[in-house]
Amino acid sequence: MAARRGRHFLQIPGPTNVPDRVLRALSQPTIDHRGPAFAAIARGAFAGLQRVFQTTGPVVIYPSSGTGAWEAALVNTLSPGDRILMFETGHFATLWRQMAERLGLSVDFVPGDWRHGADPDALSAKLADDRGHAIKAVAVVHNETSTGVASRIDEIRRRLDGVGHPALLLVDTISSLGSIEYRHEAWRVDVSVGCSQKGLMLPPGLGLHAVSEKAIAASRSARLPRSYWDWAPMLADNEAGFFPYTPATNLLYGLREAIDLLLEEGLSNVFARHRRHAEATRRAVRAWGLELVCCNPEEYSSSLTAVMMPIGHDADALRATILERFDMSIGTGLGKLKGKVFRIGHLGDFNDLMLAGTLSGVEMGLAASGVPFTPGGITAALEYLAS
Numbered sequence: 001m002a003a004r005r006g007r008h009f010l011q012i013p014g015p016t017n018v019p020d021r022v023l024r025a026l027s028q029p030t031i032d033h034r035g036p037a038f039a040a041i042a043r044g045a046f047a048g049l050q051r052v053f054q055t056t057g058p059v060v061i062y063p064s065s066g067t068g069a070w071e072a073a074l075v076n077t078l079s080p081g082d083r084i085l086m087f088e089t090g091h092f093a094t095l096w097r098q099m100a101e102r103l104g105l106s107v108d109f110v111p112g113d114w115r116h117g118a119d120p121d122a123l124s125a126k127l128a129d130d131r132g133h134a135i136k137a138v139a140v141v142h143n144e145t146s147t148g149v150a151s152r153i154d155e156i157r158r159r160l161d162g163v164g165h166p167a168l169l170l171v172d173t174i175s176s177l178g179s180i181e182y183r184h185e186a187w188r189v190d191v192s193v194g195c196s197q198k199g200l201m202l203p204p205g206l207g208l209h210a211v212s213e214k215a216i217a218a219s220r221s222a223r224l225p226r227s228y229w230d231w232a233p234m235l236a237d238n239e240a241g242f243f244p245y246t247p248a249t250n251l252l253y254g255l256r257e258a259i260d261l262l263l264e265e266g267l268s269n270v271f272a273r274h275r276r277h278a279e280a281t282r283r284a285v286r287a288w289g290l291e292l293v294c295c296n297p298e299e300y301s302s303s304l305t306a307v308m309m310p311i312g313h314d315a316d317a318l319r320a321t322i323l324e325r326f327d328m329s330i331g332t333g334l335g336k337l338k339g340k341v342f343r344i345g346h347l348g349d350f351n352d353l354m355l356a357g358t359l360s361g362v363e364m365g366l367a368a369s370g371v372p373f374t375p376g377g378i379t380a381a382l383e384y385l386a387s
């Protein structure tokens with residue numbers, strides 16, 4: 001491969017680009033995780049995360065990927081055979097369902113076409129049928145990273161409230177936290193599941209929860225086996241700024257710095273920036289004459305855009321060309337969308353000129369790969385960004 005100059009463009013929808021300030025924070029010396037200096041760092045990270053999740057309740061930080069935090073949400077709150085309602089919004093919802101089944105839960109999986117979010121009407125119908133309250137939890141992926149579709153969690157909450165259903169609400173915020181408006185407390189979510197490598201602009205390695213009092217109460221009687229993921233020792237030790245096992249010390253330095261960055265910008269500005277970049281990207285896609293995966297404008301994702309390839313053209317061949325020619329990584333199609341879809345990540349530490357570069361790489365890649373498209377997507381995006 002020819003020598004590379006300049007920065008690689010990491011435009012997958014996570015892991016995302018890590019800002020220089022965070023990289024510098026990560027490179028500080030590792031310290032004693034049972035000493036007083038560490039406790040101050042951990043407390044700062046918990047307080048900052050509460051602001052990002054928009055909660056005053058407990059947050060939990062695991063040394064794990066997002067998948068670990070998924071498992072932790074289930075095993076802390078549910079018992080073998082419990083009924084859980086999940087929605088087939090895409091690849092990640094399908095993986096979470098598989099996990100729930102492997103853990104011995106009884107999953108009611110509402111079918112979906114991978115182009116729409118969790119259907120509030122389908123939820124209402126399921127809840128209306130469940131007068132005996134057999135459904136113990138409703139689990140939704142807020143931002144389905146495989147499709148670029150964001151489910152309406154506030155509406156899901158309203159539907160649960162509408163019939164007074166007591167099911168726990170578990171939400172995967174993995175690719176929305178820090179990029180798309182998310183309100184753990186106001187939406188009365190019971191467990192919000194996040195991780196470090198998306199909107200929080202950190203490397204992979206932290207799994208996150210925001211937890212409600214109701215979820216903690218459920219954990220006292222939940223009987224799925226748990227040890228590493230158990231909230232009880234975690235929350236007890238966290239009170240003093242410590243962990244029941246060795247935490248990811250350096251990632252916590254980075255987390256504190258990343259939260260400072262988000263709060264300095266202001267969360268509402270962060271969300272507006274993501275919305276604007278997403279809109280510019282969609283304008284480019286439409287001008288190219290390509291189709292968005294997301295069908296419903298109310299469910300457009302601000303953190304990524306998934307694009308259908310014209311029939312007969314392979315998305316992974318396009319991605320390989322873009323990587324080889326322009327040193328940019330864009331997201332692959334996942335699960336049943338493999339080869340059919342590519343995904344443009346526009347979340348995290350990202351600005352107008354990075355988006356211009358990203359869209360230029362895609363447009364040049366489309367041309368170099370012989371994919372039929374109408375040139376001018378970049379111009380459509382730039383006009384929007386300049387307006």
Ligand SMILES: Cc1ncc(COP(=O)(O)O)c(C=O)c1O
Pocket residue numbers: 014065066067068092141143144145146172174175195204
């Ligand atoms: C929405 C969503 N949920 C869960 C996961 C799994 O997270 P991880 O790969 O960190 O285990 C991902 C990963 O991209 C995701 O996008």
